[in-house]
Amino acid sequence: MLLAGETxxxxxxxxxxxxxxxxxNGKPTPLEDFIIVDVNDQTEYTKEHIITAEHYNRFMLSRNHFxxxxxxxxxLAKRTLVIYGQSAAMVTTVLHERGYKAVHLSGSIPLYKTFYPKGLTTKSGSDFDIAVLTEALQRKIDSDRGSRLWRSTSSSRLRSVDSKSRLSVNKAKAPWKY
Known part of the structure; x- marks a missing residue:
């Protein structure tokens, strides 16, 4: 089990x-060197998976000494395991407890394909299409910035900063009035 504070x-x-x-692009990532691990059933893995992902049978976790x-x-190579699929959170927890560097990739293949329909999974090719992935990621970033929540958040921050600056000016002019 994970101890309190360990995640x-x-x-x-x-x-x-x-x-x-x-x-x-040859730049370092926070994950350093990583392996993509699919813990879905073998049939789902065969049907479609993230390019370069290796299959791991999650039922093998019951064997402590294997x-x-x-x-x-x-x-041995101190590589990070990026784990996705059915029960990935449980697999990540167990592997983390056993001393592996493990990261849980939230979501599933159908969710990934809604944002990245090409260039990420084996149905779209055998190699990552970095240009297509970059374009799709930029579209996602641009759509987030244009959303109602983004606009209201920044405008509300601006209003609060503006009102604070007006209050500080008023206090400076009339220090006896609070």
């Missing part, structure tokens, strides 16, 4: 795509 990291698909782009070649190579 594993969880990232969303947009942050992960940003890391893929950085890695493809380490698959995937896990042993990750441990």
């Amino acid at each position: 594993y990291s969880s990232i969303d698909i947009h942050k992960f795509v940003r890391y893929l782009i950085l890695r493809a 380490e698959t070649p995937l896990l042993s190579s990750a441990r």
Whole structure:
């Protein structure tokens, strides 16, 4: 079990795509060197998965003293496991408890495809299409900035800063009035 205060990291698909782009451009990522691990059933993995993802049978976790070649190579090379799929949170927790560097990639393949329909999964090719992923990520960032929540948040901050500056000016002019 994880102790209080101990947690594993969880990232969303947009942050992960940003890391893929950085890695493809030869720049360092916060995850350093990582392996993408799919813990879905073998049939779902065969049907479609993230490009370069390796399959890991989550039921192998019940064997405490058995380490698959995937896990042993990750441990020896001190690589981070980016885990997604059905029960990925549980797998990430167990592997983190066993001393592996593990990160949970939240979401599922259908969710990933809504944002990145091309360039990310095996249905769209055998290699990551970094140009397409960069374009899709930029569209996502631009749509977030144009949303109602983004506009209201920044405008409310501006109003609060403006009102504070007016209050401080008034106090400076009439220090005896509060």
